[in-house]
Amino acid sequence: MGETEVSNPFREDLVSRNLAETCSVVIFGATGDLTHRKLIPALYNLAVDGELPAGVKILGFARRDWTDEGFREGLEKLNREVSRTGHDEEIWESLAANVQFHQSEFQDEEGYRRLAERLDEIDRERGGKGNRLFYIASAPAFFDDILLNLKKAGLSQERPDCEGCWSRVIVEKPFGTTLATAQHLNEVVNGTFQEKDTYRIDHYLGKETAQNIMVLRFANAIFEPMWNKEHIDHVQITCAEHLGMEGGRGGYYDKAGALRDMVQNHLLQLLSLVAMEPPTDLTADGVRDEKVKVIRSLRQWDTPELVAENVVRGQYLKGNVNGEEVPGYREEDRVDPDSETESYVALRCMIDTWRWSGVPFYVRMGKRLPKKATEISIHFKETPSVLFNATPGGVPAGNVLVIRIQPDEGISLMMNSKLPGTTLRMEPVKMDFRYASSFGKSSPEAYERLLLDAMAGDATLFARRDEVEEAWRFIDKIHHAWAEEGKGIPIAEFPAGSWGPREAEEMLARDGRTWRRL
Numbered sequence: 001m002g003e004t005e006v007s008n009p010f011r012e013d014l015v016s017r018n019l020a021e022t023c024s025v026v027i028f029g030a031t032g033d034l035t036h037r038k039l040i041p042a043l044y045n046l047a048v049d050g051e052l053p054a055g056v057k058i059l060g061f062a063r064r065d066w067t068d069e070g071f072r073e074g075l076e077k078l079n080r081e082v083s084r085t086g087h088d089e090e091i092w093e094s095l096a097a098n099v100q101f102h103q104s105e106f107q108d109e110e111g112y113r114r115l116a117e118r119l120d121e122i123d124r125e126r127g128g129k130g131n132r133l134f135y136i137a138s139a140p141a142f143f144d145d146i147l148l149n150l151k152k153a154g155l156s157q158e159r160p161d162c163e164g165c166w167s168r169v170i171v172e173k174p175f176g177t178t179l180a181t182a183q184h185l186n187e188v189v190n191g192t193f194q195e196k197d198t199y200r201i202d203h204y205l206g207k208e209t210a211q212n213i214m215v216l217r218f219a220n221a222i223f224e225p226m227w228n229k230e231h232i233d234h235v236q237i238t239c240a241e242h243l244g245m246e247g248g249r250g251g252y253y254d255k256a257g258a259l260r261d262m263v264q265n266h267l268l269q270l271l272s273l274v275a276m277e278p279p280t281d282l283t284a285d286g287v288r289d290e291k292v293k294v295i296r297s298l299r300q301w302d303t304p305e306l307v308a309e310n311v312v313r314g315q316y317l318k319g320n321v322n323g324e325e326v327p328g329y330r331e332e333d334r335v336d337p338d339s340e341t342e343s344y345v346a347l348r349c350m351i352d353t354w355r356w357s358g359v360p361f362y363v364r365m366g367k368r369l370p371k372k373a374t375e376i377s378i379h380f381k382e383t384p385s386v387l388f389n390a391t392p393g394g395v396p397a398g399n400v401l402v403i404r405i406q407p408d409e410g411i412s413l414m415m416n417s418k419l420p421g422t423t424l425r426m427e428p429v430k431m432d433f434r435y436a437s438s439f440g441k442s443s444p445e446a447y448e449r450l451l452l453d454a455m456a457g458d459a460t461l462f463a464r465r466d467e468v469e470e471a472w473r474f475i476d477k478i479h480h481a482w483a484e485e486g487k488g489i490p491i492a493e494f495p496a497g498s499w500g501p502r503e504a505e506e507m508l509a510r511d512g513r514t515w516r517r518l
Helices: 033-048 068-082 089-096 109-126 140-152 179-190 208-218 250-275 284-296 304-310 435-439 446-456 465-483 502-509
Strands: 003-005 016-018 024-028 057-062 099-103 132-136 167-171 198-200 232-240 311-317 319-321 324-326 344-350 360-366 373-380 400-406 410-418 426-434 492-495
Touching (some): 024 109, 033 068, 033 089, 033 446, 057 109, 068 089, 068 099, 099 109, 132 140, 140 179, 167 179, 179 465, 208 400, 208 410, 232 250, 250 284, 250 311, 250 344, 250 465, 304 311, 304 344, 304 465, 344 502, 360 502, 492 502
Parallel strands (some): 024 057, 024 132, 057 099, 132 167, 232 360
Antiparallel strands (some): 003 016, 232 373, 311 344, 319 324, 344 360, 410 426
């Protein structure tokens, strides 16, 4: 794994990165939506930007009886629609020439033996360099089969005939559905690949603004000294989605719910980046050591009484989203009419560390809200009231630092300013940074960065085994409390197109706070 300095007109000494290496990328579940809409466009965009290593081969592994040409045609059609950089015929043809399809059932050992032979043949054509990156993008029910068959075929072990070659695996979410299932999957993965070669993907960590959280905190002297309980009143993390259960998603979602589908992975990962201590270095384990300490420090809501006080679950009723009438959650396709699954959840999280003692982190995620947006807002304490308590409008509000994860990636700071005129009147104003306008180009898609990091052997933006299990330990206790009958933890309801149930507003009101409107 090499390292190079990347040219930068401002400060070349601040920029370095690991080099991605040539490899064969095998995608399990290659006929699915993730491959067509995310993975192949990501690899194509890397090629457009000159980031994809020369000689990368892509093999799609799936059950359908497709030809190489048929597989490529389907990929090209979707790439034209969704690629971040448009569609260049010459670059696509160059990429497509290295795309093949491998037909096999996921449980068929013979299919993996043939895969091994095919990869060996590719290595010989390439001159013996046998790096392999296995991407498990199938349904979770096949994770065990794929991993165990890779091991049986000798595809996960180091090869004595190929010194310096590596085999790595990327595992898509959901990584388990409970602590027990996550622990089982971890045992299977670590029985197949070494932990250093295991990449549990969370695409939120590939988003540019999520990556920028550490830079914002630790590279700016104006923020880090104030990043603690002495100056911060509370933190809010919001993931709002305007969509419901389109595309047949209700069948999956009704078994998962908002807490398992989004909070356990994406939002707890963001929380850990905001709350972590400075790492000793920027190595993968240096960063992840600090993140897992945050998850371990979460106060456990382990009784029905604590859950009722600190967690709100809800379902949307029929309503209006962006001028369109939409059905309620229980009326959606493939959703149980008597479902108890939450499509909205709000949590009050407490982190029992020296830095964050007494500072609540409010986390919420909901479907059928007014807009699609994910943001983190840092709410600083208000200034003392003695100076401005007699001015029109009263005491100025506290400053708010907003980190926008999507869709309009950037950072803004709300500060108080005097209105022009002869009287002292104050209004909040916004200092705003946007990636697209500041750097003159769109940010790379999350999967682009994550695929490149896996090829480079950099696991910083991937979840480690202990991170996953500690997050599930926290989430499981909430689910167990919900499952206890007769404990009086009802599901709140709210009309689609609103910002969630009244109970979520009341949870913050008890603390003297309100949700920030996006």
